[in-house]
Amino acid sequence: MFAVAAIAILVAMALVLWRLFSGPTLYDRVLAVNSFGTLAVLLIAILGFLAGRPDFLDIALLYALINFVGTIAILKFFRYRAIGDETPRAERAGEAGE
Amino acid sequence: MSRGEERVKIIANALVLGGLWLLLSGIYEPLLLAFGAGSVAVVVALMARMDRVDGAAPEWHLKPLAFAAYLVWLLKEIARANWAVTKVILAPHMRLRQHLFAVPVTSRSDLAQVTFANSITLTPGTITIETEPGRFLVHALSYDDATPGELADMDARVAATESRRA
Amino acid sequence: MNWLANAQEILAWGLILSGSAFLLIGAFGIVRLPDFWARLHAASIPDSAGMILLFLGMAVHAGFGLVTVKLVIIGLFLFLTGPTSTHATANAALVSGLRPREGEGLEADEPLELAPDPQPERAP
Numbered sequence A: 001m002f003a004v005a006a007i008a009i010l011v012a013m014a015l016v017l018w019r020l021f022s023g024p025t026l027y028d029r030v031l032a033v034n035s036f037g038t039l040a041v042l043l044i045a046i047l048g049f050l051a052g053r054p055d056f057l058d059i060a061l062l063y064a065l066i067n068f069v070g071t072i073a074i075l076k077f078f079r080y081r082a083i084g085d086e087t088p089r090a091e092r093a094g095e096a097g098e
Numbered sequence B: 001m002s003r004g005e006e007r008v009k010i011i012a013n014a015l016v017l018g019g020l021w022l023l024l025s026g027i028y029e030p031l032l033l034a035f036g037a038g039s040v041a042v043v044v045a046l047m048a049r050m051d052r053v054d055g056a057a058p059e060w061h062l063k064p065l066a067f068a069a070y071l072v073w074l075l076k077e078i079a080r081a082n083w084a085v086t087k088v089i090l091a092p093h094m095r096l097r098q099h100l101f102a103v104p105v106t107s108r109s110d111l112a113q114v115t116f117a118n119s120i121t122l123t124p125g126t127i128t129i130e131t132e133p134g135r136f137l138v139h140a141l142s143y144d145d146a147t148p149g150e151l152a153d154m155d156a157r158v159a160a161t162e163s164r165r166a
Numbered sequence C: 001m002n003w004l005a006n007a008q009e010i011l012a013w014g015l016i017l018s019g020s021a022f023l024l025i026g027a028f029g030i031v032r033l034p035d036f037w038a039r040l041h042a043a044s045i046p047d048s049a050g051m052i053l054l055f056l057g058m059a060v061h062a063g064f065g066l067v068t069v070k071l072v073i074i075g076l077f078l079f080l081t082g083p084t085s086t087h088a089t090a091n092a093a094l095v096s097g098l099r100p101r102e103g104e105g106l107e108a109d110e111p112l113e114l115a116p117d118p119q120p121e122r123a124p
Helices: A002-022 A026-050 A056-080 A091-097 B003-025 B030-054 B064-090 B110-122 B147-160 C002-032 C036-062 C066-095
Strands: B099-104 B126-132 B135-140
Touching: A002 A026, A002 C002, A002 C036, A026 A056, A026 C002, A026 C036, A026 C066, A056 C066, B003 B030, B003 C066, B064 B110, B064 B147, B064 C002, B064 C036, B099 B147, B110 B126, B110 B135, B110 B147, B110 C036, B110 C066, B126 C036, B126 C066, C002 C036, C036 C066
Parallel strands: none
Antiparallel strands: B099 B135, B126 B135
16 A cells, blocks of 8 residues: 555656746746645655555654745745845746746 | 743643653663753743743633534534535636635634634635635635635634633 | 545545646646746646645545644745735846736836836835
8 A cells, every 4th residue: 555655646747847947937947846845755754664664754854844934935935035134036036036 | 921921831741741751662771761851941941041032822712612612513524524625626627716705703712813814725725815804815716606604604603712802 | 533534635636636737737837937027927837736736635534633733834925925026026137127018009107117116215
């Protein structure tokens, strides 16, 4: 049963990867990265059960944390062109998206 | 925040974080417990410093039981909405009717508004795109005349879980 | 006792398989739907239904214990952050000027102000 789920997740990841590479806008790619991350969390958890090693769940938890922070950081970077407190330059994000 | 409240908060944070460590680690050896105590101390110090910098502590004005009932209702909604979007995706001719529209928000507290916005996004088919004072901008995948009514119903349910109308 | 274990296995099977199905449907939607705004909705299917069903299935399979506690913690975290990142993506797209194509006979409500959110003020 976990093998079936793992294969389903891998197929879903491949589909999402296709969207990641074909875009067309920046936000499609961010969306795809975010979905890919969620799928990766699920895959790691499932692999833990498949291998009989529940320790994998710790890695999944860590990956979930990093995935969320990473998505927010990417979006913030493209919106303000800076990760820290900088003057907003949101207009340029639109051009980058085309 | 007074000195005493701050101290209570630091102790509560330390207890929650320590409990989380014990739950997640599952290995109770002196060395690892010491690591846990050390990281709890560092995080609590960081949080105390952040509180001094921005001072915007989240406030919890919810009725726990009503909120639990709301979550059950929300899960049912999620199931229904997922099925609806699944049908749209799998249909040979996708019937999309995208629409960006404003939804009035009646709940007052930040937590209730966050709950409402997240609930809208969690139910596939509708996504909160922008939060403005008193209204949210919502994007719907296949909009019909019943959509605003459903969202108003959700809003009323969220507002009903608030314990105090500020 | 045996039938109970069987029922548990069957329930776990059902939950995990249906969760996997929703993951595939969501990923298929991400590929198939015509524009970014529609894809947002497809992306929230794996985030909500797929994730919830898979974690429920794994929790049922594992039974009570430390593993289930971890599953619940990861699940709760994804439950809270999934919509938040979807909202952040959509909001960034809106601010950058991307607009959905409206359905027939519909007119979009515009955001009140397109200025980006003010940065949080620094305390003195």
